Amino acid sequence: MTTADTFFDVKPTEFSLTAGRILISVPFYNDPFFNRTVVLLTDYDEKSCAGLVLNKSSKLSVRKVISEIKVDDKLHIGGPVMPDGIFCIHNFENSKAASKLLPGIYVGSDEVLISLIEHKAIPTMKYRFFVGYSGWSPGQLEGELNKNMWVIGAATPELVFDTPISKIWETAVRNLGDDYLHWLKLPKVIASN
Numbered sequence: 001m002t003t004a005d006t007f008f009d010v011k012p013t014e015f016s017l018t019a020g021r022i023l024i025s026v027p028f029y030n031d032p033f034f035n036r037t038v039v040l041l042t043d044y045d046e047k048s049c050a051g052l053v054l055n056k057s058s059k060l061s062v063r064k065v066i067s068e069i070k071v072d073d074k075l076h077i078g079g080p081v082m083p084d085g086i087f088c089i090h091n092f093e094n095s096k097a098a099s100k101l102l103p104g105i106y107v108g109s110d111e112v113l114i115s116l117i118e119h120k121a122i123p124t125m126k127y128r129f130f131v132g133y134s135g136w137s138p139g140q141l142e143g144e145l146n147k148n149m150w151v152i153g154a155a156t157p158e159l160v161f162d163t164p165i166s167k168i169w170e171t172a173v174r175n176l177g178d179d180y181l182h183w184l185k186l187p188k189v190i191a192s193n
Contacts, residue, residue, distance in 0.1 A: 010148035011179045017141065019044045020101035022159070023051065023150040024172045027183050031149070033080055036169045036188065039134050040089065040155055042099075042107045049136040052078035052087060052107075054128075054160060055168035062129045070118045071129065076165075079134030090127035091157060092116070104157035126161035151176065 010026050023039040025031070039051040056077040062069050066086055078087055088109040092098070097110035117127055136144070144150055153172050163171050173180050 010151065012145075013152050013176060015152040015154060017041070017044055017049075017145075017152060019099075020105065020155055022054070022153045022155045022172060023141075024153050024169065024176065025150060026148055027186050029147075029149045034134075034149075038153075038159075038168050038172045039079070039150075040101070040105075040160060042087075042089075042101065042133070046138060049138075049141050050081075051134045052076070052089065052130045053134055055165050057165050058131070065131065066129075069114055069129070073129065076128050076130045078130030078132045081133050081135040083132040085132060087130045087133060088113070088127060089130070089160065090117075090125065091161065092122065092125055092127075102155055102157075105155060105160055126157070128161070151180070 008028055010028070015021055019041050021041050023041065025034050025037045027036060034053075037056065038054045040054055041049070041051040043050040053076070057074045058077055060075050062071040062073055062075045065075050087107065089101075089105060089107050090098070090109070090113065091104045092106060092113060093100070095106060095108065095110060095113045097113065098106035098108040100106055116122055117125065141150075145152070153176055159168065159171060159175070170184060173183050
């Protein structure tokens with residue numbers, strides 16, 4: 001039960017940092033870019049830590065930004081790093097260029113996968129394209145976790161592909177359990193630069 005004394009306490013989760021986990025931003029930390037975001041970690045080791053923000057979409061279609069890819073879905077904003085880089089997550093296990101994050105969640109693409117997506121060849125295929133990514137230098141993310149800027153959660157294909165963008169953060173918080181539900185009662189605050 002949350003009391004006035006414990007309202008701003010951030011309880012760590014039991015999940016460890018690894019590719020395939022999600023980072024859920026703590027609403028008390030009001031960063032202009034990462035406020036109420038969920039980041040899917042795509043890489044994590046002692047040299048590299050990167051992920052894609054799951055709940056920020058642009059107003060532009062994939063085709064509008066990358067004319068070679070004939071996909072009219074919205075392009076998502078994966079993060080502030082490498083804003084001209086294009087990334088894809090999907091549920092297609094047979095892509096030779098993709099890395100498995102979890103069962104049903106893969107990152108990476110090649111021409112074959114893009115062609116399958118463009119032609120809607122596999123009705124059960126789910127995917128999202130991103131511009132840019134989120135990255136941390138060695139030790140930086142651990143420092144942010146120690147400052148209670150993030151908690152670690154479990155990713156699922158349903159959260160990643162089926163949850164509406166506007167509900168991903170709320171759903172991820174609900175999935176954490178009762179100790180975090182009070183976060184959902186906080187008003188959204190827009191950070192200023």
